[in-house]
Amino acid sequence: DAGITQSPRYKITETGRQVTLMCHQTWSHSYMFWYRQDLGHGLRLIYYSAAADITDKGEVPDGYVVSRSKTENFPLTLESATRSQTSVYFCASSGHLEPGLEAFFGQGTRLTVV
């Protein structure tokens, strides 16, 4: 199906473990984003990417790693999960053909670090 999909939808992990959240889009959008959503903070940008092999840090990148070897995938890895990384994570994409570079969001991944 066309669109943007995130997996898993829910994840519980232990402190110190490595976790990878997946994001896949079928529009061939150039731009992709990872946000975390926390109460009182809205959406904060973790990392973003303009194209394959081009990534930039957002507001809160510490403790996260991204890669973009293919245009359609933008995985987010927590190298050593901490409880403060318990959050809902949203992936988004946008492309040059979208007026104003409108972003489309995935369903989100709810991550709990215990």
Next chain:
Amino acid sequence: AQSVSQHNHHVILSEAASLELGCNYSYGGTVNLFWYVQYPGQHLQLLLKYFSGDPLVKGIKGFEAEFIKSKFSFNLRKPSVQWSDTAEYFCAVNAYDYKLSFGAGTTVTVRA
């Protein structure tokens, strides 16, 4: 870098009341502006956007927003809210570097 401020953290209204949510951004150049809505348990959906032309833009579900460049504002309005408008509303902006930045969000609760 651009930033976005939303004036209200939580707004409580009765059905049929009018809604206005404030949004200000800090960037002096050309911007694209968005309002997204997040219904309980769902992902973000676009309500409306401004990227050029008429500064008064109309979106889905009877929402509209006005871009006032001199005030760096993009306020969202709806003349008469319904219970189903209960949601969280986010203002967002992107500029020269395509990075999309969000405000902290406003929770809107509509009482039946």
